[in-house]
Amino acid sequence: MDISEEKKNEYFKTVNENIKTKGFHTTAVLEDVDFTPFAYSTGIFENFEIPELIISGLGPNFSGELIENYVEKYKFNKVPINTKIENLTDRFPIFFIEVENENLVENVLSSIKFYENREYKYLQLIFPDLNLYFPTNPNYDYDQKIFGEFKI
Template identity: 50%
Template sequence: MTDEQIKQYHKQVDENIVKYGYHSTFVFTGNTPSFCYSTGIYKSFGIPELFISSLPQNLSHELIQNYVHKFKNMDKVPLDIKIDDLTDRFPVYLIEVPIDKLTDYVLSSIRFYEGKNYKYIQLIYLDTNGYFPNNKGYNYDQVILGQFEQ
């Protein structure tokens, strides 16, 4: 990206946060698993930002939107328990992720928060055979950055 493209992208991120309360960024390089993450949720709604690995772009954006809608008025997001109603497609878990594990991923958030406090959680999901990462037979390229125990 050119400097001008980066500047325009940062402007878009900031405008979306003002307009919607957050921005979601999808990254696909072709060499590593894709990922998607939010920026602005922590500041706007007081709940952690969301990181999702290896799901398609539209589904990732839908999950972030559903997450905001479901938890934005709650004091706490439930961690380490199965959530059956974040999407009608499959159950998920939300796990805490230390910020230092995300420095290669969440560049828009790092720029947006500029050293201020913020938190992230990761959405963990089933593989196509219905197994979570800790189940025998799990087979998917989901990058897990936090501690997942089922």
């Protein structure tokens, strides 16, 4: 087994261990030149009966905090879609939008491996720019990749 294969196996061992102990794992993909960072969950759909969550454009620590808040607030409940949420974080309001799994094939590899042929769903957390404009506003100015359809 080569080093990269060994690292992959170690990584997926960590993913599975976090899902077993905490109920989910958060994967963060860091910013790079011409690349928007993102983070996503794996295990939430199976363990808490709510969709997995992907967040584009925020750093790993804050994304992780938002995913944890999401789980605590909505586990085993209905998640409001296309509705402004004022209390997931005290920093700004957010929206959740539905995302087709096919739109995330390049992004959510841990979830694809974890769920294999089992069903899972994703939502995307949409947040405003520094002026509190959302992506539907013509003055919106932030690097956030939208994977689903956002309309308010």
